[in-house]
Amino acid sequence: MPSDAIRAALIERLRLSSAIADEDIKEIEALPISVRHYPAETAVVRDGERATDCCLIADGFCARSKTIANGKRQILSLHIPGEIPDLMSLFLHVMDHDLSTLTPATLGFISHETLQKLHRRRPGIAELFWRDTLIDAAMFREWIVNVGQRPAPARLAHVMIELRERLRVIGRVDGGNFEMPLTQEQIGEALGITAVHANRVIRQLRQEGIVELNRGRVTVLDERKFQELADFDDRYLHQSPTL
Amino acid sequence: MPSDAIRAALIERLRLSSAIADEDIKEIEALPISVRHYPAETAVVRDGERATDCCLIADGFCARSKTIANGKRQILSLHIPGEIPDLMSLFLHVMDHDLSTLTPATLGFISHETLQKLHRRRPGIAELFWRDTLIDAAMFREWIVNVGQRPAPARLAHVMIELRERLRVIGRVDGGNFEMPLTQEQIGEALGITAVHANRVIRQLRQEGIVELNRGRVTVLDERKFQELADFDDRYLHQSPTL
DNA sequence: GCCCGGTTCCAACAAAAGTTAAGGACGCGA
DNA sequence: TCGCGTCCTTAACTTTTGTTGGAACCGGGC
Numbered sequence: 444m445p446s447d448a449i450r451a452a453l454i455e456r457l458r459l460s461s462a463i464a465d466e467d468i469k470e471i472e473a474l475p476i477s478v479r480h481y482p483a484e485t486a487v488v489r490d491g492e493r494a495t496d497c498c499l500i501a502d503g504f505c506a507r508s509k510t511i512a513n514g515k516r517q518i519l520s521l522h523i524p525g526e527i528p529d530l531m532s533l534f535l536h537v538m539d540h541d542l543s544t545l546t547p548a549t550l551g552f553i554s555h556e557t558l559q560k561l562h563r564r565r566p567g568i569a570e571l572f573w574r575d576t577l578i579d580a581a582m583f584r585e586w587i588v589n590v591g592q593r594p595a596p597a598r599l600a601h602v603m604i605e606l607r608e609r610l611r612v613i614g615r616v617d618g619g620n621f622e623m624p625l626t627q628e629q630i631g632e633a634l635g636i637t638a639v640h641a642n643r644v645i646r647q648l649r650q651e652g653i654v655e656l657n658r659g660r661v662t663v664l665d666e667r668k669f670q671e672l673a674d675f676d677d678r679y680l681h682q683s684p685t686l
Numbered sequence: 687m688p689s690d691a692i693r694a695a696l697i698e699r700l701r702l703s704s705a706i707a708d709e710d711i712k713e714i715e716a717l718p719i720s721v722r723h724y725p726a727e728t729a730v731v732r733d734g735e736r737a738t739d740c741c742l743i744a745d746g747f748c749a750r751s752k753t754i755a756n757g758k759r760q761i762l763s764l765h766i767p768g769e770i771p772d773l774m775s776l777f778l779h780v781m782d783h784d785l786s787t788l789t790p791a792t793l794g795f796i797s798h799e800t801l802q803k804l805h806r807r808r809p810g811i812a813e814l815f816w817r818d819t820l821i822d823a824a825m826f827r828e829w830i831v832n833v834g835q836r837p838a839p840a841r842l843a844h845v846m847i848e849l850r851e852r853l854r855v856i857g858r859v860d861g862g863n864f865e866m867p868l869t870q871e872q873i874g875e876a877l878g879i880t881a882v883h884a885n886r887v888i889r890q891l892r893q894e895g896i897v898e899l900n901r902g903r904v905t906v907l908d909e910r911k912f913q914e915l916a917d918f919d920d921r922y923l924h925q926s927p928t929l
Numbered sequence: 930g931c932c933c934g935g936t937t938c939c940a941a942c943a944a945a946a947g948t949t950a951a952g953g954a955c956g957c958g959a
Numbered sequence: 960t961c962g963c964g965t966c967c968t969t970a971a972c973t974t975t976t977g978t979t980g981g982a983a984c985c986g987g988g989c
Contacts, residue, residue, distance in 0.1 A: 491921075509831045512917045517831040531824070534817040539824050539922040563809055570805075573816050574777040580819065581774070581782050583826035588752045588760040590834040591878030595976080626936065635834030640976055642938060658985095674755045678734075679782040838946075869966065883946055885968060 449476060449501040449551045452525035452613065457571055459612055460578060462684045467568050470561060476551040487529075487542045487550065494532035496552040500524050503548025504624050508632065509540045518633035520582060521545075521606055521625075525613050530576050533558055546624045578681045585679045590635040593674065595644045598634040600673035603654065603661055608677055619663035623656070648672075689719045692744040692794045695768035695856065700814055702855055703821060705927045710811050713804060719794040730772075730785045730793065737775035739795040743767050746791025747867050751875065752783045761876040763825060764788075764849055764868075768856050773819050776801055789867045821924045828922045833878040836917065838887045841877040843916035846897065846904055851920055862906035866899070891915075 450472050457463060457471075476499065481487065488494050490509065505522040507529075519540060522528040529542050533555055562569035582605075589601050606623055610616050625633065631641035648654050653669050655662040663669050693715050700706060700714075719742065724730065731737050733752065748765040750772075762783060765771040772785050776798055805812035825848075832844050849866055853859050868876065874884035891897050896912050898905040906912050 507827075509827065511831060511835055515835045517834045519827050519830055531820045534813065535820050535824060535924055537921070539924070540827055562813075566806055566809065566812070569809070569812065569816075570777065573812075573819070576816070576823065577774045577778050577819060580823035580826055581778060583823055583830060584750075584752065584762050584783055587762055587826060587830050587833060588754060590830060591760045592754055592758045627938090628936085637977055638937095639939090639978075643976090646938075678780070681778055681782070870968095871966080880947055881967090882948075882969090886946085889968080 447472075449478070449499055449549075450474065452501065453499055453527070456525035456612065457575065458684075460680075460682050460684055461571050461574055463571060464567055467565055467571070470565055470568060474553055474561070475557060476553055478549060478551050481544045481548045481550060483544055483546050483548075485544045487544065488532070488538050490538055490541050493537050494529060494555070496554050497527050497530050497532060497558060498542070499527050499551040499553065501549040501551050503550075504545040504622070505542060505548060506545050506625075506629070506633075507540050507542050516632045517635065518629060519586065520579070521602075521633070523606075523609055523613065523615070527572075527575065530572060531579070533572075545629070574681075581679045581681060595634060595636050595640060596648055597672050597674060598636075599630065599641075599644050599648065600654065600669055601675055602630075602633055604670070604673045604675040605680070607661070608675075608680060608682075612682065619666065621661055622659060623661045624659035689721050689744075689794055690715075692719060692721070692742055692792075693717065695744065696742055696770070699768035699855065700818065701927075703923075703925050703927055704814050704817055706814060707810055710808055710814070713808055713811060717796055717804070718800060719796055721792060721794050724787045724791045724793060726787055726789050726791075728787045730787065731775070731781050733781055733784050735781050736779050737772060737781060737798070739797050740770050740773050740776060740801060741785070742770050742794040742796065744792040744794050746793075747788040747865070748785060748791060749788050749868075749872070749876075750783050750785050759875045760878065761872060762829065763822070764845075764876070766849075766852055766856065766858070770815075770818065773815060774822070776815075788872070817924075824922045824924060838877060838879050838883060839891060840915050840917060841879075842873065842884075842887050842891065843897065843912055844918055845873075845876055847913070847916045847918040848923070850904070851918075851923060851925075855925065862909065864904055865902060866904045867902035 454468055454471055478501065487498060487505065500522055502524055505528055507519045507522070508516050509519065510516045520528070532538060562572070589598050593601060603623060607616055607621050610621050615621060627641045627645065628638040631638040634641065645656050649656070651668070652664045653672060654664055697706070697711055697714055721744065730741060730748065743765055745767055748771055750762045750765070751759050752762065753759045763771070775781060805815070828848070832841050836844060846866060850859055850864050853864050858864060870884045870888065871881040874881040877884065879887070888899050892899070894911070895907045896915060897907055
């Protein structure tokens, strides 16, 4: 993938949640990006490491996670093309969590130095990126609610719909059908349940004719029931630049 | 409380996690702040509302929370004097959660307009505040892990130690003794468990001689066991400006 | 084709957490 | 001082989730 296409994905996504000045777009288009390919299930940056670049997902899925003393892992967020999952490292230099690929992925790296300079030159872009990190935080808040208050089937439905609504924006939803390339183990880690229970929940939703999950693809069977179960309100994604 | 003291608390806290230029301190000291008093258990800003100011806690405890369709509430974070719990509203104008007082509180309001202008004039301050919102997000990540992966007793211990380490910075810890002014109902909402179960867990920790919780005060009985249970690593608080 | 490792799937049992219900402590205001 | 409301406390019972262990499936490499 040419690095132009990468930039385009970023701009398209930013545009969705913020209004951007034309000159700022030109600046973003001129950003030096170095592209690297990763296999599936590979660490990009690890908890405790000091980051010097931010990475823009050009292709593939990534996830952020933390592992605690007893070895259990919690997935904190899923990330799709056009996103910068470790933008926070710009000011929180030493990582407090892991960022890794779920699928084979193409990532574009932009150095912190370049970004810092750009921000000083164009405060509008700084605000754009700042807002992006704030939306990131808003998603964490909803994730807390999901894990803390919803029963397991609703948790799964909610994560699915969040992912779908974000994929929709980048044109990756085909009817009631979209990608969610996680193993049941990983789904458990995302929902705060065990893999065995994740399997039970998936089976239950399939048996109830709500949603089907098969080899990393989600197929919605009954949209009404699905939405009702998920209790999803997209406001927290802040996808509208209208404020 | 005079509004000077409020500013001092903010600066002291920011200083702890970032290096600040002297002129920037002067700017912050010159910020116009309007002070207001709130009773306990009162909403400051509500989910869905459009905020025009950010609020700085001068005195008292606050909490952020979200309430879902079935009426269950999840507490997302606790806030103490010197913090700006709704800084995110600067760029995410319509609130996606509630901010309310836990105790009677004194809050200082700073208008978004003032802050925006200040940021354009002094990018260093913008970065300071940006970093502050990133630490906020780091705390949400840890909260997800807490609710998602730790058994209930460890969750409680972890929230307690997080609160203690933050209170310590503002000189509010007296030996093994600090304030945590939540009802058991609220503790349950913070940990993602019911009030009944929260009570069970509190009792258990008391019986095991680990920690005592009495009328909003925490008394640590066995520091070693307490830390071991909590599995607490303060890195995510990013309290050191050394990066 | 066949083996191999990682998934998926499932059942039986154990543990953790939710629900319901009710008594007791405590502070506050009439 | 009494009465009321809020919070705390506890018990008994139910439901959800975790644990263990194993079988079936699937894709890739030999």
